[in-house]
Amino acid sequence: MTLPGGFDDLECWVAEWAIGEEAARNRKRLASSLDQLQAYYNALLPRMDAIIPHLNQYSLDALAPAEQTLLEMALMFMEVAPAVEIYKHPDVPWGFVAERFHILPA
Amino acid sequence: MNKPDFDTLHPYVRQYSDLGTGPVPVMPVVSPEYFERERETIFKKMWLNLGRVEDIPNPGDYVVRDIAILKASIILVRGDDDQVRAFHNVCRHRGNQLVQGSGNAKGFSCGFHGWTYDTQGQCVFVPDEEVFFNLDRSQTGLSPVRCETFAGFVFVTVNPSAVPLVEYLGGFGQQIGDFPFQTMQRMHTLKADVNCNWKVFIDAFQESYHGRFVHRLTAAAAGCVDDDPYAHLTSVRLYGPHRSASVPFNPEYQPTPAEALSFKYAQSLWLHEGNAGAQRVPGTNPAGHPNWLFDINVCFPNFFVDVSSSWFFTYHFWPVAVDRTHWEYNFYMLPPQNAGERISREYSKLYLRDLLREDLSTVETTQAGLSSGAIEHMILSDQEVAVRHQYKVVDDMVNGRWVG
Ligand code: FES
Ligand SMILES: [Fe+2]
Numbered sequence: 001m002t003l004p005g006g007f008d009d010l011e012c013w014v015a016e017w018a019i020g021e022e023a024a025r026n027r028k029r030l031a032s033s034l035d036q037l038q039a040y041y042n043a044l045l046p047r048m049d050a051i052i053p054h055l056n057q058y059s060l061d062a063l064a065p066a067e068q069t070l071l072e073m074a075l076m077f078m079e080v081a082p083a084v085e086i087y088k089h090p091d092v093p094w095g096f097v098a099e100r101f102h103i104l105p106a
Numbered sequence: 107m108n109k110p111d112f113d114t115l116h117p118y119v120r121q122y123s124d125l126g127t128g129p130v131p132v133m134p135v136v137s138p139e140y141f142e143r144e145r146e147t148i149f150k151k152m153w154l155n156l157g158r159v160e161d162i163p164n165p166g167d168y169v170v171r172d173i174a175i176l177k178a179s180i181i182l183v184r185g186d187d188d189q190v191r192a193f194h195n196v197c198r199h200r201g202n203q204l205v206q207g208s209g210n211a212k213g214f215s216c217g218f219h220g221w222t223y224d225t226q227g228q229c230v231f232v233p234d235e236e237v238f239f240n241l242d243r244s245q246t247g248l249s250p251v252r253c254e255t256f257a258g259f260v261f262v263t264v265n266p267s268a269v270p271l272v273e274y275l276g277g278f279g280q281q282i283g284d285f286p287f288q289t290m291q292r293m294h295t296l297k298a299d300v301n302c303n304w305k306v307f308i309d310a311f312q313e314s315y316h317g318r319f320v321h322r323l324t325a326a327a328a329g330c331v332d333d334d335p336y337a338h339l340t341s342v343r344l345y346g347p348h349r350s351a352s353v354p355f356n357p358e359y360q361p362t363p364a365e366a367l368s369f370k371y372a373q374s375l376w377l378h379e380g381n382a383g384a385q386r387v388p389g390t391n392p393a394g395h396p397n398w399l400f401d402i403n404v405c406f407p408n409f410f411v412d413v414s415s416s417w418f419f420t421y422h423f424w425p426v427a428v429d430r431t432h433w434e435y436n437f438y439m440l441p442p443q444n445a446g447e448r449i450s451r452e453y454s455k456l457y458l459r460d461l462l463r464e465d466l467s468t469v470e471t472t473q474a475g476l477s478s479g480a481i482e483h484m485i486l487s488d489q490e491v492a493v494r495h496q497y498k499v500v501d502d503m504v505n506g507r508w509v510g
Contacts, residue, residue, distance in 0.1 A: 022294060022455075022456075045363060045364075048367050048449075049367075051449075052367075052371055052445065052446040052449060053446075055444070055445030055446065055449075056444045056445055056446050058445070060442060060443070060444055060445055060448060063445070067445075071445055071448070071449070074445075074449045074452075075448075075449060075452050077364070077449075078364060078368075078449060078452040078453045078456055079452075079456055081362065081363075081364035081365075081453065081456075082364075082456060082457060082460050085362040085363065085364060086323050086324060086362065086460075087323060087460075092460050092463040092464060092467075094464065094467050095460070095463030095464055095466070095467050096298065096300075096462075096463045096464075096465075096466030096467045098463070100298055100299070100300075101296065101298050101462075101463060101466070102296065102297040102298065103294060103295075103296060103459070104294060104295040104296070104297065105294060105295075106291065106292040106293055106294055106295070
Protein backbone atom coordinates (compact mmCIF):
# COMPACT_ATOMS: atom_id res chain seq x y z
CA MET A 1 0.00 0.00 0.00
CA THR A 2 1.40 3.41 -0.95
CA LEU A 3 -1.38 5.61 0.49
CA PRO A 4 -2.28 6.21 4.15
CA GLY A 5 -4.83 3.89 5.76
CA GLY A 6 -8.41 4.73 4.87
CA PHE A 7 -7.60 5.69 1.29
CA ASP A 8 -7.38 2.17 -0.18
CA ASP A 9 -10.08 3.03 -2.70
CA LEU A 10 -7.67 5.48 -4.37
CA GLU A 11 -4.76 3.03 -4.54
CA CYS A 12 -5.52 2.08 -8.14
CA TRP A 13 -4.85 5.66 -9.29
CA VAL A 14 -1.45 6.11 -7.65
CA ALA A 15 0.83 4.57 -10.26
CA GLU A 16 -0.33 6.87 -13.06
CA TRP A 17 -1.60 9.99 -11.32
CA ALA A 18 0.64 10.71 -8.33
CA ILE A 19 3.16 13.03 -9.99
CA GLY A 20 5.52 15.38 -8.19
CA GLU A 21 6.03 18.36 -10.49
CA GLU A 22 3.47 20.75 -11.96
CA ALA A 23 4.94 20.58 -15.47
CA ALA A 24 4.80 16.77 -15.41
CA ARG A 25 1.24 16.81 -14.08
CA ASN A 26 0.28 19.13 -16.94
CA ARG A 27 1.93 16.81 -19.49
CA LYS A 28 -0.05 13.89 -18.03
CA ARG A 29 -3.27 15.89 -18.38
CA LEU A 30 -2.51 16.80 -22.00
CA ALA A 31 -1.62 13.19 -22.83
CA SER A 32 -4.90 11.85 -21.41
CA SER A 33 -8.34 11.66 -22.96
CA LEU A 34 -11.18 13.66 -21.47
CA ASP A 35 -12.77 10.37 -20.39
CA GLN A 36 -9.64 9.43 -18.46
CA LEU A 37 -9.53 12.85 -16.82
CA GLN A 38 -13.21 12.65 -15.97
CA ALA A 39 -12.74 9.24 -14.36
CA TYR A 40 -9.90 10.54 -12.18
CA TYR A 41 -11.90 13.65 -11.29
CA ASN A 42 -14.92 11.55 -10.36
CA ALA A 43 -12.80 9.35 -8.13
CA LEU A 44 -11.11 12.24 -6.30
CA LEU A 45 -13.84 14.87 -5.98
CA PRO A 46 -15.89 13.07 -3.28
CA ARG A 47 -12.68 12.19 -1.39
CA MET A 48 -11.13 15.66 -1.18
CA ASP A 49 -12.97 16.48 2.03
CA ALA A 50 -11.32 13.44 3.62
CA ILE A 51 -7.89 13.94 2.02
CA ILE A 52 -7.39 17.53 3.13
CA PRO A 53 -8.27 17.11 6.85
CA HIS A 54 -6.05 14.02 6.91
CA LEU A 55 -3.08 15.87 5.42
CA ASN A 56 -3.68 18.92 7.61
CA GLN A 57 -2.71 16.86 10.66
CA TYR A 58 0.91 16.96 9.51
CA SER A 59 3.51 19.60 8.84
CA LEU A 60 3.55 20.36 5.13
CA ASP A 61 7.37 20.29 4.95
CA ALA A 62 7.67 16.92 6.67
CA LEU A 63 5.05 14.68 5.10
CA ALA A 64 5.67 10.91 5.24
CA PRO A 65 5.92 9.21 1.83
CA ALA A 66 2.30 7.98 1.94
CA GLU A 67 1.00 11.46 2.77
CA GLN A 68 3.25 13.00 0.11
CA THR A 69 1.73 10.65 -2.46
CA LEU A 70 -1.76 11.62 -1.32
CA LEU A 71 -0.84 15.33 -1.63
CA GLU A 72 0.37 14.77 -5.20
CA MET A 73 -2.94 13.04 -6.00
CA ALA A 74 -4.84 16.06 -4.66
CA LEU A 75 -2.66 18.48 -6.66
CA MET A 76 -3.32 16.35 -9.74
CA PHE A 77 -7.03 16.71 -9.04
CA MET A 78 -6.61 20.49 -9.30
CA GLU A 79 -4.64 20.04 -12.53
CA VAL A 80 -7.43 17.96 -14.03
CA ALA A 81 -10.27 20.17 -12.77
CA PRO A 82 -10.13 22.98 -15.41
CA ALA A 83 -10.10 20.42 -18.21
CA VAL A 84 -13.17 18.64 -16.84
CA GLU A 85 -15.11 21.56 -15.40
CA ILE A 86 -14.35 24.41 -17.79
CA TYR A 87 -12.82 23.35 -21.09
CA LYS A 88 -14.42 19.89 -21.55
CA HIS A 89 -11.15 19.10 -23.27
CA PRO A 90 -7.76 17.95 -21.94
CA ASP A 91 -6.07 21.09 -23.25
CA VAL A 92 -7.04 24.76 -23.49
CA PRO A 93 -8.73 24.26 -26.88
CA TRP A 94 -7.67 27.54 -28.50
CA GLY A 95 -4.67 28.16 -26.25
CA PHE A 96 -1.12 29.17 -27.13
CA VAL A 97 0.69 25.94 -28.03
CA ALA A 98 1.65 24.05 -24.88
CA GLU A 99 5.12 23.01 -26.10
CA ARG A 100 6.14 26.68 -26.32
CA PHE A 101 4.68 27.58 -22.92
CA HIS A 102 7.23 26.74 -20.23
CA ILE A 103 6.19 25.92 -16.66
CA LEU A 104 8.96 26.34 -14.09
CA PRO A 105 8.80 25.54 -10.37
CA ALA A 106 8.98 28.38 -7.83
CA MET B 107 -37.95 60.97 -22.43
CA ASN B 108 -34.58 60.17 -20.95
CA LYS B 109 -31.79 60.22 -23.46
CA PRO B 110 -28.95 57.85 -22.56
CA ASP B 111 -26.11 59.76 -20.98
CA PHE B 112 -23.41 59.71 -23.66
CA ASP B 113 -20.66 60.27 -21.14
CA THR B 114 -21.31 57.15 -19.10
CA LEU B 115 -20.14 55.19 -22.13
CA HIS B 116 -17.04 57.32 -22.59
CA PRO B 117 -15.75 58.18 -19.13
CA TYR B 118 -12.06 57.94 -19.92
CA VAL B 119 -11.91 60.31 -22.86
CA ARG B 120 -13.34 62.92 -20.49
CA GLN B 121 -10.88 61.98 -17.76
CA TYR B 122 -7.89 62.03 -20.13
CA SER B 123 -8.96 64.27 -22.97
CA ASP B 124 -5.41 64.90 -24.25
CA LEU B 125 -5.26 61.29 -25.47
CA GLY B 126 -7.83 62.09 -28.14
CA THR B 127 -10.19 59.68 -29.84
CA GLY B 128 -8.64 59.16 -33.26
CA PRO B 129 -7.28 56.00 -34.88
CA VAL B 130 -3.82 54.82 -33.77
CA PRO B 131 -1.11 54.06 -36.35
CA VAL B 132 0.15 50.50 -36.84
CA MET B 133 3.64 51.60 -37.90
CA PRO B 134 5.09 51.57 -34.34
CA VAL B 135 4.52 47.81 -33.99
CA VAL B 136 5.91 46.79 -37.39
CA SER B 137 8.78 49.19 -38.14
CA PRO B 138 12.32 47.94 -37.34
CA GLU B 139 13.53 51.57 -37.38
CA TYR B 140 10.94 52.55 -34.80
CA PHE B 141 12.00 49.58 -32.68
CA GLU B 142 15.61 50.82 -32.72
CA ARG B 143 14.45 54.26 -31.61
CA GLU B 144 12.48 52.63 -28.78
CA ARG B 145 15.67 50.91 -27.68
CA GLU B 146 17.52 54.23 -27.41
CA THR B 147 14.77 56.55 -26.18
CA ILE B 148 12.83 54.19 -23.91
CA PHE B 149 14.65 51.06 -22.77
CA LYS B 150 18.03 52.77 -22.36
CA LYS B 151 16.38 55.66 -20.51
CA MET B 152 13.70 54.23 -18.18
CA TRP B 153 13.89 52.18 -15.00
CA LEU B 154 13.40 48.46 -15.76
CA ASN B 155 12.30 45.85 -13.24
CA LEU B 156 14.56 42.81 -12.91
CA GLY B 157 12.72 40.98 -10.14
CA ARG B 158 12.31 41.05 -6.38
CA VAL B 159 14.74 41.27 -3.48
CA GLU B 160 13.58 37.80 -2.41
CA ASP B 161 15.11 36.41 -5.63
CA ILE B 162 18.52 36.92 -4.00
CA PRO B 163 17.77 36.65 -0.25
CA ASN B 164 21.24 35.90 1.15
CA PRO B 165 24.63 37.63 0.93
CA GLY B 166 26.44 36.31 -2.13
CA ASP B 167 23.22 35.35 -3.96
CA TYR B 168 23.29 36.52 -7.55
CA VAL B 169 21.28 36.24 -10.72
CA VAL B 170 22.35 37.19 -14.24
CA ARG B 171 19.79 38.83 -16.50
CA ASP B 172 20.58 39.01 -20.21
CA ILE B 173 18.60 41.96 -21.54
CA ALA B 174 18.51 41.83 -25.32
CA ILE B 175 16.90 45.26 -25.70
CA LEU B 176 19.82 46.79 -23.77
CA LYS B 177 22.32 44.54 -25.56
CA ALA B 178 23.60 43.96 -22.05
CA SER B 179 24.02 41.26 -19.47
CA ILE B 180 23.51 42.45 -15.90
CA ILE B 181 24.50 40.76 -12.63
CA LEU B 182 22.19 41.40 -9.68
CA VAL B 183 24.05 40.47 -6.51
CA ARG B 184 23.47 40.83 -2.79
CA GLY B 185 26.81 41.86 -1.36
CA ASP B 186 28.26 40.53 1.88
CA ASP B 187 27.10 43.87 3.34
CA ASP B 188 23.50 42.79 2.44
CA GLN B 189 23.17 45.53 -0.21
CA VAL B 190 21.58 44.60 -3.55
CA ARG B 191 23.65 45.95 -6.45
CA ALA B 192 23.73 45.63 -10.22
CA PHE B 193 26.82 45.41 -12.42
CA HIS B 194 27.52 44.90 -16.05
CA ASN B 195 28.51 41.27 -16.51
CA VAL B 196 31.71 42.36 -18.19
CA CYS B 197 35.28 41.79 -17.04
CA ARG B 198 37.31 44.98 -16.79
CA HIS B 199 40.37 43.27 -18.30
CA ARG B 200 39.32 42.51 -21.87
CA GLY B 201 35.56 42.39 -21.60
CA ASN B 202 34.71 38.72 -21.24
CA GLN B 203 31.38 37.92 -19.58
CA LEU B 204 31.98 36.68 -16.05
CA VAL B 205 29.09 34.45 -15.07
CA GLN B 206 25.75 33.01 -16.20
CA GLY B 207 22.63 31.73 -14.46
CA SER B 208 22.19 32.20 -10.75
CA GLY B 209 23.65 30.94 -7.49
CA ASN B 210 25.61 31.96 -4.43
CA ALA B 211 29.21 33.08 -4.66
CA LYS B 212 31.99 34.69 -2.66
CA GLY B 213 32.79 36.62 -5.80
CA PHE B 214 33.19 36.31 -9.54
CA SER B 215 36.31 35.04 -11.25
CA CYS B 216 36.72 35.56 -14.98
CA GLY B 217 37.26 32.35 -16.91
CA PHE B 218 39.58 34.01 -19.43
CA HIS B 219 42.54 35.20 -17.29
CA GLY B 220 41.28 34.90 -13.73
CA TRP B 221 40.55 38.51 -12.75
CA THR B 222 38.39 38.24 -9.63
CA TYR B 223 35.74 40.56 -8.18
CA ASP B 224 34.01 40.41 -4.81
CA THR B 225 30.24 40.59 -4.24
CA GLN B 226 30.46 44.38 -3.95
CA GLY B 227 32.08 44.60 -7.38
CA GLN B 228 35.62 45.41 -6.19
CA CYS B 229 38.48 43.88 -8.15
CA VAL B 230 40.28 41.76 -5.56
CA PHE B 231 42.75 39.71 -7.60
CA VAL B 232 44.63 40.11 -10.86
CA PRO B 233 46.90 37.17 -11.78
CA ASP B 234 50.49 38.23 -12.51
CA GLU B 235 49.51 41.77 -11.55
CA GLU B 236 53.11 43.06 -11.73
CA VAL B 237 53.29 42.76 -15.54
CA PHE B 238 50.57 45.43 -15.99
CA PHE B 239 51.35 49.13 -16.05
CA ASN B 240 50.52 51.11 -12.90
CA LEU B 241 47.43 48.99 -12.42
CA ASP B 242 45.24 50.39 -9.63
CA ARG B 243 42.76 47.67 -8.66
CA SER B 244 40.61 50.22 -6.85
CA GLN B 245 39.81 51.60 -10.32
CA THR B 246 39.08 48.28 -12.01
CA GLY B 247 35.94 47.14 -10.21
CA LEU B 248 32.91 45.93 -12.15
CA SER B 249 31.02 48.67 -14.00
CA PRO B 250 28.02 49.48 -11.83
CA VAL B 251 24.48 49.82 -13.16
CA ARG B 252 22.12 52.11 -11.25
CA CYS B 253 19.96 49.92 -9.06
CA GLU B 254 17.17 50.93 -6.69
CA THR B 255 14.32 49.06 -5.01
CA PHE B 256 10.69 49.91 -4.38
CA ALA B 257 8.39 47.72 -2.25
CA GLY B 258 10.89 44.90 -2.73
CA PHE B 259 11.00 45.24 -6.52
CA VAL B 260 14.52 45.65 -7.91
CA PHE B 261 14.88 48.09 -10.79
CA VAL B 262 17.89 49.11 -12.85
CA THR B 263 18.57 51.79 -15.42
CA VAL B 264 21.50 52.33 -17.73
CA ASN B 265 20.61 56.03 -17.85
CA PRO B 266 22.99 57.92 -15.56
CA SER B 267 20.68 60.95 -15.48
CA ALA B 268 17.43 59.10 -14.76
CA VAL B 269 15.39 60.56 -11.90
CA PRO B 270 15.36 58.49 -8.68
CA LEU B 271 13.15 55.39 -8.92
CA VAL B 272 10.56 56.61 -6.42
CA GLU B 273 10.13 59.78 -8.46
CA TYR B 274 9.92 57.76 -11.68
CA LEU B 275 7.12 55.61 -10.21
CA GLY B 276 5.34 58.65 -8.79
CA GLY B 277 1.62 58.14 -8.15
CA PHE B 278 1.81 54.60 -9.52
CA GLY B 279 4.22 53.71 -6.73
CA GLN B 280 2.01 55.43 -4.17
CA GLN B 281 -0.98 53.39 -5.35
CA ILE B 282 0.64 49.96 -5.07
CA GLY B 283 3.39 50.62 -2.52
CA ASP B 284 1.56 49.40 0.60
CA PHE B 285 0.41 46.09 -0.87
CA PRO B 286 1.84 43.23 1.28
CA PHE B 287 4.14 41.94 -1.47
CA GLN B 288 6.80 40.74 0.97
CA THR B 289 4.36 38.41 2.75
CA MET B 290 3.77 36.38 -0.41
CA GLN B 291 5.92 33.78 -2.07
CA ARG B 292 6.36 32.74 -5.67
CA MET B 293 4.17 29.78 -6.68
CA HIS B 294 5.62 29.26 -10.15
CA THR B 295 7.13 30.95 -13.19
CA LEU B 296 5.87 30.77 -16.76
CA LYS B 297 7.90 31.74 -19.83
CA ALA B 298 7.38 31.92 -23.56
CA ASP B 299 9.13 33.34 -26.63
CA VAL B 300 6.40 34.93 -28.67
CA ASN B 301 6.41 36.32 -32.21
CA CYS B 302 4.88 39.72 -31.65
CA ASN B 303 5.82 43.29 -30.84
CA TRP B 304 6.13 44.05 -27.13
CA LYS B 305 3.39 46.69 -27.28
CA VAL B 306 0.94 44.37 -29.05
CA PHE B 307 1.67 41.82 -26.33
CA ILE B 308 1.04 44.33 -23.53
CA ASP B 309 -2.18 45.50 -25.16
CA ALA B 310 -3.64 42.00 -24.76
CA PHE B 311 -3.43 42.44 -20.98
CA GLN B 312 -4.57 46.02 -20.48
CA GLU B 313 -8.22 45.94 -21.47
CA SER B 314 -11.18 43.76 -20.40
CA TYR B 315 -12.93 44.00 -23.79
CA HIS B 316 -11.42 40.69 -24.93
CA GLY B 317 -12.73 38.78 -21.91
CA ARG B 318 -16.02 37.73 -23.38
CA PHE B 319 -14.27 36.22 -26.39
CA VAL B 320 -10.77 35.06 -25.50
CA HIS B 321 -11.91 33.94 -22.04
CA ARG B 322 -15.37 32.81 -23.14
CA LEU B 323 -15.34 29.82 -20.78
CA THR B 324 -13.27 31.36 -17.99
CA ALA B 325 -14.37 34.99 -17.66
CA ALA B 326 -17.50 34.26 -15.65
CA ALA B 327 -15.76 35.59 -12.53
CA ALA B 328 -15.30 38.96 -14.18
CA GLY B 329 -18.27 41.16 -15.17
CA CYS B 330 -19.78 39.62 -18.27
CA VAL B 331 -23.23 39.61 -16.66
CA ASP B 332 -26.49 40.84 -18.13
CA ASP B 333 -26.15 44.44 -17.05
CA ASP B 334 -22.40 44.52 -17.83
CA PRO B 335 -21.93 42.04 -20.68
CA TYR B 336 -18.46 43.32 -21.57
CA ALA B 337 -17.04 43.63 -18.05
CA HIS B 338 -16.30 47.33 -18.39
CA LEU B 339 -13.36 48.61 -16.43
CA THR B 340 -14.66 50.25 -13.29
CA SER B 341 -11.90 52.85 -13.06
CA VAL B 342 -8.69 53.88 -14.78
CA ARG B 343 -5.73 55.90 -13.53
CA LEU B 344 -2.87 57.27 -15.60
CA TYR B 345 0.33 58.23 -13.78
CA GLY B 346 2.73 59.81 -16.23
CA PRO B 347 3.85 56.87 -18.40
CA HIS B 348 2.31 54.26 -16.05
CA ARG B 349 -1.32 53.18 -15.84
CA SER B 350 -3.76 51.23 -13.69
CA ALA B 351 -7.25 49.85 -14.36
CA SER B 352 -9.72 47.99 -12.17
CA VAL B 353 -11.68 44.95 -13.38
CA PRO B 354 -15.15 44.18 -11.96
CA PHE B 355 -16.22 41.05 -10.12
CA ASN B 356 -19.43 39.30 -11.09
CA PRO B 357 -21.52 39.12 -7.90
CA GLU B 358 -23.55 36.27 -9.38
CA TYR B 359 -20.43 34.19 -9.90
CA GLN B 360 -20.90 30.50 -9.12
CA PRO B 361 -17.68 28.59 -8.44
CA THR B 362 -17.07 25.17 -9.93
CA PRO B 363 -16.83 22.23 -7.48
CA ALA B 364 -13.03 22.40 -7.50
CA GLU B 365 -13.01 26.13 -6.87
CA ALA B 366 -15.58 25.73 -4.11
CA LEU B 367 -13.21 23.22 -2.50
CA SER B 368 -10.36 25.65 -2.97
CA PHE B 369 -12.33 28.44 -1.30
CA LYS B 370 -13.29 26.16 1.58
CA TYR B 371 -9.67 25.54 2.63
CA ALA B 372 -8.03 28.90 1.85
CA GLN B 373 -8.63 32.20 0.13
CA SER B 374 -9.45 31.50 -3.47
CA LEU B 375 -8.55 33.27 -6.65
CA TRP B 376 -11.76 35.23 -7.08
CA LEU B 377 -14.00 34.61 -4.10
CA HIS B 378 -12.35 36.90 -1.61
CA GLU B 379 -13.75 39.25 0.94
CA GLY B 380 -12.20 42.13 -0.92
CA ASN B 381 -15.05 41.95 -3.38
CA ALA B 382 -17.39 43.30 -0.74
CA GLY B 383 -14.92 45.19 1.44
CA ALA B 384 -13.28 47.75 -0.77
CA GLN B 385 -9.86 48.95 0.37
CA ARG B 386 -9.49 45.92 2.57
CA VAL B 387 -5.98 45.14 1.36
CA PRO B 388 -3.74 48.21 1.08
CA GLY B 389 -2.64 48.97 -2.44
CA THR B 390 -5.74 47.47 -4.06
CA ASN B 391 -9.07 48.70 -5.45
CA PRO B 392 -8.14 52.39 -5.35
CA ALA B 393 -11.61 53.55 -6.42
CA GLY B 394 -13.24 51.44 -3.69
CA HIS B 395 -15.55 49.67 -6.11
CA PRO B 396 -17.93 47.28 -4.29
CA ASN B 397 -17.58 44.53 -6.90
CA TRP B 398 -13.87 44.49 -7.40
CA LEU B 399 -11.90 41.62 -8.92
CA PHE B 400 -8.33 42.83 -9.43
CA ASP B 401 -6.23 45.77 -10.60
CA ILE B 402 -4.20 45.77 -13.80
CA ASN B 403 -1.07 47.81 -12.95
CA VAL B 404 1.27 48.63 -15.82
CA CYS B 405 4.68 49.99 -14.90
CA PHE B 406 6.15 51.60 -18.00
CA PRO B 407 7.63 50.35 -20.18
CA ASN B 408 7.39 46.56 -19.88
CA PHE B 409 6.39 45.44 -16.37
CA PHE B 410 3.01 44.58 -14.78
CA VAL B 411 2.16 44.11 -11.10
CA ASP B 412 -1.47 42.99 -11.02
CA VAL B 413 -2.92 42.73 -7.51
CA SER B 414 -5.94 41.11 -5.90
CA SER B 415 -6.80 40.41 -2.25
CA SER B 416 -4.82 37.22 -1.80
CA TRP B 417 -2.36 37.20 -4.69
CA PHE B 418 -0.33 39.25 -7.10
CA PHE B 419 1.45 38.44 -10.29
CA THR B 420 4.02 40.11 -12.49
CA TYR B 421 4.56 40.09 -16.23
CA HIS B 422 7.78 41.10 -17.93
CA PHE B 423 7.64 41.77 -21.67
CA TRP B 424 11.24 41.80 -22.92
CA PRO B 425 11.57 43.01 -26.52
CA VAL B 426 13.95 40.95 -28.63
CA ALA B 427 13.11 42.30 -32.08
CA VAL B 428 10.29 44.38 -33.54
CA ASP B 429 8.20 41.22 -33.80
CA ARG B 430 9.71 39.05 -31.06
CA THR B 431 9.19 39.29 -27.29
CA HIS B 432 10.31 37.17 -24.39
CA TRP B 433 7.52 36.89 -21.82
CA GLU B 434 7.86 35.96 -18.18
CA TYR B 435 5.13 35.58 -15.55
CA ASN B 436 5.52 35.07 -11.81
CA PHE B 437 2.57 34.26 -9.57
CA TYR B 438 2.64 34.93 -5.82
CA MET B 439 0.38 33.95 -2.92
CA LEU B 440 0.73 33.68 0.85
CA PRO B 441 2.91 30.71 1.81
CA PRO B 442 0.68 27.72 2.62
CA GLN B 443 0.52 26.83 6.31
CA ASN B 444 -0.79 23.33 5.66
CA ALA B 445 -1.63 20.91 2.87
CA GLY B 446 -5.18 22.24 2.53
CA GLU B 447 -3.88 25.71 1.70
CA ARG B 448 -1.30 24.21 -0.65
CA ILE B 449 -3.97 22.26 -2.53
CA SER B 450 -6.35 25.22 -2.52
CA ARG B 451 -3.73 27.53 -4.04
CA GLU B 452 -2.91 25.00 -6.71
CA TYR B 453 -6.39 25.65 -8.12
CA SER B 454 -5.78 29.41 -8.31
CA LYS B 455 -2.36 28.94 -9.86
CA LEU B 456 -3.54 26.53 -12.54
CA TYR B 457 -6.70 28.43 -13.38
CA LEU B 458 -4.63 31.52 -14.15
CA ARG B 459 -2.01 29.47 -16.00
CA ASP B 460 -4.61 28.03 -18.36
CA LEU B 461 -6.24 31.43 -18.75
CA LEU B 462 -2.87 32.85 -19.83
CA ARG B 463 -2.68 30.26 -22.60
CA GLU B 464 -5.92 31.85 -23.83
CA ASP B 465 -4.42 35.35 -23.66
CA LEU B 466 -1.28 34.34 -25.52
CA SER B 467 -3.38 32.74 -28.28
CA THR B 468 -4.21 36.09 -29.89
CA VAL B 469 -0.96 38.00 -29.96
CA GLU B 470 0.87 36.21 -32.78
CA THR B 471 -2.16 36.30 -35.06
CA THR B 472 -2.61 39.98 -34.23
CA GLN B 473 1.02 40.69 -35.07
CA ALA B 474 0.71 38.73 -38.33
CA GLY B 475 -2.35 40.76 -39.23
CA LEU B 476 -0.66 44.05 -38.44
CA SER B 477 2.57 43.05 -40.20
CA SER B 478 0.64 42.25 -43.40
CA GLY B 479 0.16 45.94 -44.03
CA ALA B 480 -3.55 45.45 -44.64
CA ILE B 481 -4.53 48.16 -42.15
CA GLU B 482 -2.68 51.33 -41.28
CA HIS B 483 -4.56 52.16 -38.11
CA MET B 484 -6.19 50.52 -35.12
CA ILE B 485 -9.63 51.71 -34.00
CA LEU B 486 -9.86 52.06 -30.22
CA SER B 487 -12.84 52.42 -27.89
CA ASP B 488 -13.01 54.33 -24.65
CA GLN B 489 -12.52 50.99 -22.85
CA GLU B 490 -9.15 50.67 -24.58
CA VAL B 491 -7.81 53.86 -23.00
CA ALA B 492 -4.76 52.00 -21.66
CA VAL B 493 -3.89 50.82 -25.17
CA ARG B 494 -4.24 54.39 -26.45
CA HIS B 495 -2.14 55.70 -23.58
CA GLN B 496 0.69 53.26 -24.31
CA TYR B 497 1.00 54.36 -27.96
CA LYS B 498 0.87 58.03 -26.99
CA VAL B 499 3.58 57.71 -24.34
CA VAL B 500 5.83 55.62 -26.56
CA ASP B 501 5.43 57.93 -29.53
CA ASP B 502 6.07 61.00 -27.42
CA MET B 503 9.29 59.47 -26.12
CA VAL B 504 10.48 58.19 -29.48
CA ASN B 505 9.93 61.64 -30.99
CA GLY B 506 11.36 63.64 -28.12
CA ARG B 507 8.01 65.14 -27.12
CA TRP B 508 7.71 63.45 -23.73
CA VAL B 509 7.78 65.84 -20.80
CA GLY B 510 7.67 64.49 -17.24
S1 FES C 1 38.88 39.14 -19.91
FE1 FES C 1 38.50 38.66 -17.86
S2 FES C 1 40.44 38.16 -17.08
FE2 FES C 1 40.84 38.63 -19.13
FE1 LIG D 1 -7.06 38.18 -20.81
